[in-house]
Amino acid sequence: MLPEHPAFLWRNPEPRRRYDVVIVGGGGHGLATAYYLAARHGITDVAVLERGWLGGGNMGRNTTIIRSNYLWDESAAIYEHSLRLWEGLQEELDYDLLLSQRGVLNLAHNLHDVRESRRRVYANRLGGIDAEWLDPDGVKEVCPLVETRDDVRYPVLGATYQPRGGIAKHDHVAWAFARGADRLGVDIIQGCEVTGIAVRDGRVQGVETTRGRIEAGEVALAAAGHSSVLAEMAGLRLPIQSHPLQALVSELLEPVLPCVVMSNAVHVYVSQAHKGELVMGAGIDAHVSYGQRGGVHVIEHQLAAALELFPIFSRAHVLRTWAGIVDTTPDASPIVGATPVAGLWVNCGWGTGGFKATPGSGWVYAHTIATGAPHELNAPFSLERFRSGALIDEHGAAAVAH
Ligand SMILES: Cc1cc2nc3c(=O)[nH]c(=O)nc-3n(C[C@H](O)[C@H](O)[C@H](O)COP(=O)(O)OP(=O)(O)OC[C@H]3O[C@@H](n4cnc5c(N)ncnc54)[C@H](O)[C@@H]3O)c2cc1C
Secondary structure: OOOOOOOOOOOOOOOOOEEEEEEEOOOHHHHHHHHHHHHHHOOOOEEEEOOOOOOOOHHHOOOOEEOOOOOOHHHHHHHHHHHHHHHHHHHHHOOOOOOEOOOEEEEEOOHHHHHHHHHHHHHHHHOOOOOEEEOHHHHHHHOOOOOOOOOOOOOOOEEEEEOOOEEOOHHHHHHHHHHHHHHOOOEEEOOOOEEEEEEEOOEEEEEEEOOEEEEEEEEEEOOHHHHHHHHHHOOOOOOOEEEEEEEEEEEEOOOOOOOEEEEOOOOEEEEEOOOOEEEEEEEEOOOOOOOOOOOHHHHHHHHHHHHHHOHHHHHOOEEEEEEEEEEEOOOOOOEEEEOOOEOEEEEEOOHHHOOOOHHHHHHHHHHHHHHOOOOOOOHHHOOOHHHHOOOOOOHHHHOOOO
């Protein structure tokens, strides 16, 4: 019997000695995968193993930007699938995710930006994604606070605009998927670190954990920045580099920023949280690291960039800064699918932009694990592409843009 108390989120079970599927990582992607395995495929003999607490990784550290306006058909398709799932997710999970489709502006500051951005708008429209090109007056109309004078160092020459883009409350998303999965019978086990992956004759057998060995038919990695550490336990080397990515919030302000504003050239993105803080992020710290902190110079650069676009924010105080560890691939696109070890699956490489993919990623990953073959949406995002050369280069749309 499940408790009926409305504050009840999930059980806290002891790990069993065997599951059909063990998911490693209780971030958004692992939890969404568990939920869809149970809800869509009827696979409920599932454990999510999280070494810390749910949502304590990038899921609770990201700046919550959601959009689908990527350049290539493959990426636009998977992110748009995710955006459509977002649009029905509060009802499906019966949880207020504070999804706010307030629109996302990607500013262009030079001719190259303009060409690349317009190309992306045309590509998005061909793919059925809402995308508009705005001139500086149009930008001002959508977001009156953006500096659009033309005598500044990085004048705004225009912007792409995705009205259906926006933000959501990231920790609610983790809790909602966790509660949904738990109610369907999934064991969510916090404080359980995977320390080894058992492989025999090319097939995965289970995992070693700080709470004992757990046998599994399938082991699905969803460990974001620590994916390569885990893959190495099974003798695999992933094409992943893990970097700190920082963000910050200001003190609380009254609502002043009506949409999300991003700029690759100036190198910052800004939104305003429901509570009132300005939320800002920038590019990754250049060094590889597993320390969830970054260099102060990156924060300084980020604030300088923000003030280029929003001089009016110069009096706002920074409340706190933090970092998460993001898993970047050579083509700035994710990896979702099989590995050379039978029964071992990988979902990683979402880098700086995987929050928006949370439902879509879980949906296709669950399909892949349940059927033993990729869904058509994640088939292009195989590990194999780094051998075949069929890369999906999203540096333009992914880079600093989250
Ligand atoms: C500062 C910042 C800003 C970002 N902004 C955005 C944004 O605006 N929009 C966007 O779309 N994306 C953004 N992202 C990226 C997004 O957060 C990630 O791509 C996404 O959260 C990764 O998936 P996840 O939620 O499953 O990862 P995580 O929450 O990191 O989950 C992985 C989990 O695996 C666990 N784990 C690791 N090793 C082990 C082990 N050995 N055993 C058990 N568990 C283990 C970790 O503790 C962690 O909880 C941002 C990221 C950061 C850091």
